[in-house]
Amino acid sequence: MEKYDIAIIGAGPGGISAAITSKLRGKSVIIFGSRGGGKLEKTHLIQNYPGFPNVSGKDLADALYKHLEAMDISLTEAKVSMIYPMGKSFSIQAGETIYEASTCIISTGVVAGKPLPGEDELLGRGVSYCATCDAPLYKGKTAVVIGYNQKEESEASYLNEVAESVIYIPVYKEDVNLSKDIRIINENPLSISENNGKRVVETDGGSYECDGVFVLRDSISPGKLLPGLETLEAHIVVDRNMATNIPGCFACGDITGTPYQYIKAAGEGNIAALSAVAYLAKA
Numbered sequence: 145m146e147k148y149d150i151a152i153i154g155a156g157p158g159g160i161s162a163a164i165t166s167k168l169r170g171k172s173v174i175i176f177g178s179r180g181g182g183k184l185e186k187t188h189l190i191q192n193y194p195g196f197p198n199v200s201g202k203d204l205a206d207a208l209y210k211h212l213e214a215m216d217i218s219l220t221e222a223k224v225s226m227i228y229p230m231g232k233s234f235s236i237q238a239g240e241t242i243y244e245a246s247t248c249i250i251s252t253g254v255v256a257g258k259p260l261p262g263e264d265e266l267l268g269r270g271v272s273y274c275a276t277c278d279a280p281l282y283k284g285k286t287a288v289v290i291g292y293n294q295k296e297e298s299e300a301s302y303l304n305e306v307a308e309s310v311i312y313i314p315v316y317k318e319d320v321n322l323s324k325d326i327r328i329i330n331e332n333p334l335s336i337s338e339n340n341g342k343r344v345v346e347t348d349g350g351s352y353e354c355d356g357v358f359v360l361r362d363s364i365s366p367g368k369l370l371p372g373l374e375t376l377e378a379h380i381v382v383d384r385n386m387a388t389n390i391p392g393c394f395a396c397g398d399i400t401g402t403p404y405q406y407i408k409a410a411g412e413g414n415i416a417a418l419s420a421v422a423y424l425a426k427a
């Protein structure tokens with residue numbers, strides 16, 4: 145297994161800025177994220193990003209991705225579901241693969257919305273955030289997938305290849321494009337509970353019993369992503385060097401707090417990368 149100097153979770157302006165600076169400082173880098181469909185691409189107009197007057201979010205995103213390509217930095221599109229501190233390094237679970245890095249930078253953006261009632265209590269006991277990781281556990285069983293983004297349909301399709309049956313609950317307005325043998329429920333999820341060894345998803349239109357529930361959001365709340373990470377409400381607590389309370393772990397962008405500005409995220413990404421480089425020099 146290849147070990148990287150710096151792993152970056154998130155490919156918005158903060159994460160991309162961190163990746164560029166890390167590569168310029170001669171460090172091996174892996175950046176997790178997907179191209180397209182994010183908040184930046186959907187932004188109509190940005191007027192305060194230096195050098196890009198009155199730029200659309202899509203055009204700015206394209207420029208950032210081209211900069212990555214020019215630096216020979218590839219996006220790793222597997223979703224990170226857990227980061228494990230291992231003393232002098234971090235193990236990062238993304239899909240079915242484990243990656244290792246000496247330092248990590250979290251730039252996932254702010255997780256929208258609160259967990260569903262029962263979600264935290266049943267996490268790891270029938271509730272999961274990664275279908276590609278845990279699908280084998282549901283061979284011949286029934287699963288409910290709550291998808292907060294159209295991109296999550298691919299995980300539902302993968303799960304459907306293993307499970308006996310899959311119910312999909314989309315929490316977005318776009319059309320759903322899934323095979324006919326996946327049952328689509330256009331209702332709002334309200335809670336997750338346990339009843340006689342089964343999991344039960346309550347919606348505003350009904351109740352659905354299953355063996356497991358997959359809650360698939362754009363990103364996982366930082367406290368669940370990295371156990372022991374100090375947070376304040378929806379944000380990671382950092383110092384001026386973008387260092388968290390866990391040695392070797394840094395954070396940048398919206399996840400560190402307001403203002404939610406793309407230029408602020410890019411600047412913090414630069415600082416986080418420089419701090420990670422300095423940390424590596426002392427290790």
